[in-house]
Amino acid sequence: MRFLDSWWAELVYVLDILTFSPSSDRGLMQQTSLQTPLQYQASDYPIFEPPNGPQEGFFKCEYPRMKRYEDCSTHENRGCWLKGPRKEYNIKTDYENDAPIGIKRKYYLEVSNMTLSPDGVVNTEGKVFNQSYPGPWIQACWGDELEITVKNTLPCNGTTIHWHGLRQLGSTEMDGVNGITQCPIAPGDTFTYRFRAIQYGSSWYHSHYSLQYGDGLLGPMTIYGPSSANYDTAQDPILMTDFNHRSAFEDWAWSIQPNGRRPNMTSILLNGIGQYKPTQSEIDSGLKVDVPAKYSMIFQKGVRYLLRLINTSVDTTFIFSIDNHLITVVGMDFVPIEPYTNNSVLIGIGQRYHVIVEANPFEHSADENYWIRTVPAAGCASFHNPPENTTGILRYNASSTADPTTAMGKFALECSDETYDSLKPIVPWQVSNDSMKHAHYFAGLTNISGPPYYPERKMLRWDLHEDPMWLNFSEPTVLNLDTMDWDDHLVVVENDYEHETWVELVIRGANLETMPDRLVPRVAHPIHLHGHDFALLAQSAETYIPGESIKHVKRDNPPRRDVALLPAGGYLIIAFKADNPGAWLMHCHIAWHASSGLALQILENKNRIRFHDKKALEQTCTKWNEWRATETCPYHPFQDDSGI
Numbered sequence: 001m002r003f004l005d006s007w008w009a010e011l012v013y014v015l016d017i018l019t020f021s022p023s024s025d026r027g028l029m030q031q032t033s034l035q036t037p038l039q040y041q042a043s044d045y046p047i048f049e050p051p052n053g054p055q056e057g058f059f060k061c062e063y064p065r066m067k068r069y070e071d072c073s074t075h076e077n078r079g080c081w082l083k084g085p086r087k088e089y090n091i092k093t094d095y096e097n098d099a100p101i102g103i104k105r106k107y108y109l110e111v112s113n114m115t116l117s118p119d120g121v122v123n124t125e126g127k128v129f130n131q132s133y134p135g136p137w138i139q140a141c142w143g144d145e146l147e148i149t150v151k152n153t154l155p156c157n158g159t160t161i162h163w164h165g166l167r168q169l170g171s172t173e174m175d176g177v178n179g180i181t182q183c184p185i186a187p188g189d190t191f192t193y194r195f196r197a198i199q200y201g202s203s204w205y206h207s208h209y210s211l212q213y214g215d216g217l218l219g220p221m222t223i224y225g226p227s228s229a230n231y232d233t234a235q236d237p238i239l240m241t242d243f244n245h246r247s248a249f250e251d252w253a254w255s256i257q258p259n260g261r262r263p264n265m266t267s268i269l270l271n272g273i274g275q276y277k278p279t280q281s282e283i284d285s286g287l288k289v290d291v292p293a294k295y296s297m298i299f300q301k302g303v304r305y306l307l308r309l310i311n312t313s314v315d316t317t318f319i320f321s322i323d324n325h326l327i328t329v330v331g332m333d334f335v336p337i338e339p340y341t342n343n344s345v346l347i348g349i350g351q352r353y354h355v356i357v358e359a360n361p362f363e364h365s366a367d368e369n370y371w372i373r374t375v376p377a378a379g380c381a382s383f384h385n386p387p388e389n390t391t392g393i394l395r396y397n398a399s400s401t402a403d404p405t406t407a408m409g410k411f412a413l414e415c416s417d418e419t420y421d422s423l424k425p426i427v428p429w430q431v432s433n434d435s436m437k438h439a440h441y442f443a444g445l446t447n448i449s450g451p452p453y454y455p456e457r458k459m460l461r462w463d464l465h466e467d468p469m470w471l472n473f474s475e476p477t478v479l480n481l482d483t484m485d486w487d488d489h490l491v492v493v494e495n496d497y498e499h500e501t502w503v504e505l506v507i508r509g510a511n512l513e514t515m516p517d518r519l520v521p522r523v524a525h526p527i528h529l530h531g532h533d534f535a536l537l538a539q540s541a542e543t544y545i546p547g548e549s550i551k552h553v554k555r556d557n558p559p560r561r562d563v564a565l566l567p568a569g570g571y572l573i574i575a576f577k578a579d580n581p582g583a584w585l586m587h588c589h590i591a592w593h594a595s596s597g598l599a600l601q602i603l604e605n606k607n608r609i610r611f612h613d614k615k616a617l618e619q620t621c622t623k624w625n626e627w628r629a630t631e632t633c634p635y636h637p638f639q640d641d642s643g644i
Helices: 002-018 248-255 280-284 591-596 614-630
Strands: 080-083 088-090 104-116 123-129 138-141 145-152 161-163 190-196 201-207 218-224 238-243 267-270 295-298 304-311 318-322 327-332 335-342 345-347 352-358 369-376 390-395 439-442 444-448 459-463 492-495 502-508 525-529 534-540 563-566 571-577 582-588 599-604
Touching: 104 138, 138 145, 145 161, 161 190, 190 614, 201 304, 201 352, 218 304, 248 591, 267 369, 267 390, 304 345, 318 327, 345 352, 459 591, 525 571, 534 563, 563 571, 582 591
Parallel strands: 104 145, 138 218, 238 304, 295 390, 439 502, 492 599
Antiparallel strands: 080 088, 104 123, 145 190, 161 201, 201 218, 238 267, 304 352, 318 345, 318 369, 327 335, 327 352, 369 390, 444 459, 502 571, 525 563, 525 582, 534 571, 582 599
């Protein structure tokens, strides 16, 4: 009987992973089964639908190696996940060192061109996964292995896919950064990413090849697990982004011309849906706009909803709010935190928040319709014309079609992260005071010229350490570990650390020192580190003072995450444990700044790096180099940015 149960569960699982449902009106492609959803319970291990599963279709968690365990999440105890004869996996489990053992989940993603019109204006330069924008929702359960095959059908672009925020513990070659962890996947070629989800929460996957994600090459990802506060049900992920009617590649090429300047965005999208209002001159010139209906959610009174908020922008920090509703924040990036309540939440580029909204407005609207707002933060956005921030509608009556009449709540509009003292991780870290000596990095501009940069004329480029980054697609760092003297433009910071030594970095957005040919303007930057969550020891809008600022750090359970905002003119002090040998990118997640070179590589304990399939990496490079030797694409030069 146990064999039949396992066989049937495996059959259902195979049907699950091979089939995607059609695109829903929320813009998310969802995994589903081919039959009516049913509960399957094996005789001695748990199979269950996660409490925060998809609104449509069917998804299940399965733990065949967790004999005599059972799922334990309830409406009044979302902190529990699995309990068994030896232990309980719950919100207090140290997931860095311990996770349940799930199953292998297989996905297939095909990268292709597609004409998009998410805000009513046609953009012929879209690049997408599986002919869907946003891309399909990748779902897994805490402890699962993922096997994701990517095929590139773009005619004149390579691609690599990054699984944002996932640590890739022991699997650096699966991080998806061309020029660092692999060569690009050539047109017509495929590459399979394999890694384990030891964290849980929500994130996104996106191309790390130049500016492709700005053209649409991104999608949501959820790893189901426990929550630090209780809820009844969940909404599908909510992706917020800025958007342009032109290709990001076109914008970038224009910006590096002698009279070029920072590109402006045109619209705000919520789950791939926006509403562009043309100017009178655009109307007079014949611009056609077919505006779609706004994104909407339906709530039932008294129900507690888990929302998964993800900022996938090119250049914009957003303030998310729902008129007349409170928001309880329970998770940031992949880190569960002590719940706190506010009327809005600040979400930087690449950041994610899990929040709970109770369907009980503190001030009722007569028609029970309420605006969902994504407000661009002052100082962290650039739009051609300021777009409306009313990007969605929360309705209590599904048949209503009226626009809300509610007013925006009162909250700060300045660009920042959420309040530092509010961000208290459930699983505490203690950062010792005997860390490696601080390394200092400046988010600045260097006046530099000559190859390999394009154009070769002298111009200001963003950088983080000594030189702006410029990667060689054909020579990824992980396949050149015997290099003794790295080219300056690769910006490799190489160190050998004792295992789990704390490494501290000071990242500064202003300087007191004299730095010839270098400017450090007061601009905010969302800084993302690959391969690690980092402890945020300090975050300040004040100018860093050597010898003084370091005294004011928090080592007892500081906030931790994988993206933090470097305040304009201020500083960050971050720390990570040297427990994950690999080549890890650290960069600004403003796409224009990353393309300019605001990045570095941390080559961590290169002699301890272990490959799972080095031959596959080498074959990918061979196919990439063969394609480059014969391609006839109409681009000159082929590479005009850092590569990330």
